[in-house]
């Protein structure tokens with residue numbers, strides 16, 4: 001959109017994903033994205049599986065592949081799996097017939113650019129040169145387009161040489177089409193890589209900090225919204241990322257924090273590792289605490305009871321369920337023998353089934369399938385259920401007719417508001433037993 005003079009080709013090893021990008025229904029939901037893709041597709045934006053051709057044609061190549069937590073071998077469950085990044089580097093080296101600037105866009109451990117450069121340097125064709133830049137991405141899902149258009153900053157780390165500086169200038173030229181120059185931050189490569197991990201760790205830490213206070217609120221009578229407001233009005237702290245929740249989800253915070261902790265352990269600085277591990281431990285505690293509260297409140301048994309879940313995605317305005325706290329809560333309730341009615345207007349039913357029958361979640365997929373019903377209407381989802389559970393902060397859930405919902409439910413009817421979005425007092429007047437996170 002911002003660079004009509006630049007040809008952008010998105011390539012992926014998944015032919016299925018590319019065909020979805022070339023179809024009417026894109027593989028992800030992101031506000032504003034459909035419109036952009038419709039306007040630019042086959043104009044200056046192309047989606048293709050012809051990876052070799054795209055590499056040969058390109059001057060700048062962004063590596064934006066997944067860097068998930070390793071599920072095997074050394075660093076299992078903590079280290080970032082760099083297999084996909086490495087495969088990209090090898091393909092680029094083997095295929096390139098002209099000089100390239102390779103941009104590390106994926107989130108990676110500090111000094112990953114060094115490995116990329118080594119692979120490129122050891123495998124290239126004669127007379128082909130590479131520069132590797134670190135240019136981490138800071139967008140959030142659900143507001144991705146807005147974040148990209150109005151980025152707080154664009155960070156570019158480069159090798160401290162004349163060629164490195166040249167590469168930085170080439171990439172800056174692209175961003176300068178819509179980002180003011182003063183927002184482009186130039187650092188060395190390693191600072192850039194660590195800034196990305198650090199930024200996610202800081203954001204996650206704020207959530208764990210307010211969640212830790214939510215626990216105290218529930219036992220002391222303080223109200224976490226009031227506490228968060230009072231804290232956030234200090235201009236040194238600021239109001240953002242202080243909403244208590246069932247815990248943070250999403251594909252990155254947990255993965256990147258685990259990676260940071262693992263790097264600290266490898267660098268033999270256990271004190272720093274333990275510090276950041278606490279952010280993750282608090283997050284796990286919050287998820288378990290919320291699930292246990294539901295069971296306890298429903299007279300210590302949910303076996304055979306039907307419970308409604310509003311929201312399954314890890315946040316509003318996305319269909320992404322990766323590491324969603326709703327999965328943890330659903331798993332705990334299913335383990336206790338509950339039946340779940342799940343309503344999330346943005347998540348595909350198949351995705352919910354896939355998440356809840358994943359071997360990590362259950363060793364009994366047939367039972368799970370029998371115990372869940374996926375609804376496309378919030379009112380039928382509430383029919384004959386004992387409780388409504390909210391893990392996602394959608395405004396849509398605020399605007400429902402709760403009197404109508406109450407009528408359809410088994411009494412006493414409970415609401416467990418893990419995002420503190422509903423009006424506690426109004427619901428209590430209707431007759432609901434309400435549990436709101438961070439409030440007694």
Ligand SMILES: NC(=O)C1=CN([C@@H]2O[C@H](COP(=O)(O)OP(=O)(O)OC[C@H]3O[C@@H](n4cnc5c(N)ncnc54)[C@H](O)[C@@H]3O)[C@@H](O)[C@H]2O)C=CC1
Nearest residue numbers: 011012013014064065066067084087088106107137139141
């Ligand atoms: N999702 C987000 O909002 C953000 C993600 N990031 C980082 O961006 C990276 C990608 O994240 P997502 O897009 O969420 O992952 P994703 O898993 O949704 O997408 C990665 C894509 O890369 C493709 N791929 C894997 N190997 C390939 C190869 N050799 N050649 C071509 N394509 C290949 C996969 O098929 C997949 O479609 C991660 O490092 C993540 O930490 C950073 C900021 C925001």
Ligand SMILES: O=C(O)[C@H]1O[C@H](OP(=O)(O)OP(=O)(O)OC[C@H]2O[C@@H](n3ccc(=O)[nH]c3=O)[C@H](O)[C@@H]2O)[C@H](O)[C@@H](O)[C@@H]1O
Nearest residue numbers: 137138139140141207241242243245248249250252314315
């Ligand atoms: O590296 C990444 O992938 C991205 O990770 C996060 O973005 P994202 O995970 O898409 O979404 P967030 O808005 O950060 O929300 C993450 C989780 O924290 C929760 N959250 C957020 C804010 C808050 O106050 N409380 C809270 O519980 C959300 O509900 C959600 O589950 C960061 O915000 C982005 O800057 C970063 O680029």
